[in-house]
């Protein structure tokens with residue numbers, strides 16, 4: 001069994017939240033939201049619409065490194081219109097969640113994975129790395145300052161969005177000499193509003209999200225920008241999400257626009273597309289692989305040909321297909337279609353059991369032998 005470089009880096013021990021808590025200065029918001037407004041937000045939780053009172057913010061300048069690390073009032077940025085990010089898209093981001101446990105304490109899931117992945121993405125986009133301790137301190141500082149914004153309703157969480165943008169005002173094409181790192185936070189409701197609902201996916205015949213040597217393995221905004229037209233096409237065809245094929249042969253499953261894909265076979269084995277360099281290596285994907293292996297399930301990271309997947313679904317060899325990512329954890333895929341084919345899968349047993357196990361670990365309802373959960377605040 002292969003363990004990726006990212007998984008190995010993410011397994012290194014982290015300092016505790018108390019150890020990094022004072023690394024970033026705190027400038028409290030003089031006009032925080034009223035408790036009534038927060039209650040309002042909590043009563044209509046969606047995703048990525050409402051934001052907390054603060055954000056983490058640091059600046060990088062060539063020669064000075066990262067400085068001015070602050071938890072400051074949430075608010076608009078002042079950017080020079082020539083800022084490089086606005087022209088050439090030099091940007092990377094992450095996504096993780098803070099969860100409130102039953103005893104009121106606040107935890108997150110595999111922050112080390114996200115810290116190292118941000119740096120792996122940084123490397124590809126010629127962006128300076130942020131020390132893992134600073135990434136962690138930005139999250140600890142922000143979540144502790146905005147602790148009241150972590151919801152406790154079942155399935156809810158505080159979604160954290162760290163990102164780095166090139167802010168040097170310069171229209172020439174080269175890596176910028178100034179960057180801003182920010183982390184914003186958004187209270188979010190359960191992903192499955194109507195229970196564990198299978199989604200339908202449209203396999204894009206014409207568009208790819210990444211090609212060899214491109215930025216497919218980096219978490220960058222540009223990958224998402226190029227996925228919007230195929231996503232619109234999928235919506236027009238009546239589907240929830242788009243599935244991308246590899247850009248070389250146009251025959252192998254890569255992933256959805258923002259989620260990795262798994263196939264569960266009737267013999268109990270499970271398969272997921274191998275990390276070809278075109279796929280974003282999901283932390284949820286890695287956690288699921290580990291859980292399945294520890295259940296003694298035969299797991300393969302391999303090429304999954306669309307043609308084989310379709311015929312295996314038709315013959316009943318495939319029992320379940322699901323997608324995974326931080327936002328939904330796992331979501332069953334109930335229908336896969338594209339030009340000339342339209343097949344349905346109805347199994348959700350393994351999918352549901354993985355969902356239950358991952359969320360139980362995240363919420364502290366089950367022991368965490370993997371040390372994936374990280375305590376942000378008592």
Ligand SMILES: *Cc1c(COP(=O)(O)O)cnc(C)c1O
Nearest residue numbers: 258259260280282283284325326
């Ligand atoms: C973020 C992302 C995923 C899922 O990664 P997780 O770490 O599991 O949230 C999958 N694919 C793409 C393209 C992504 O950007």
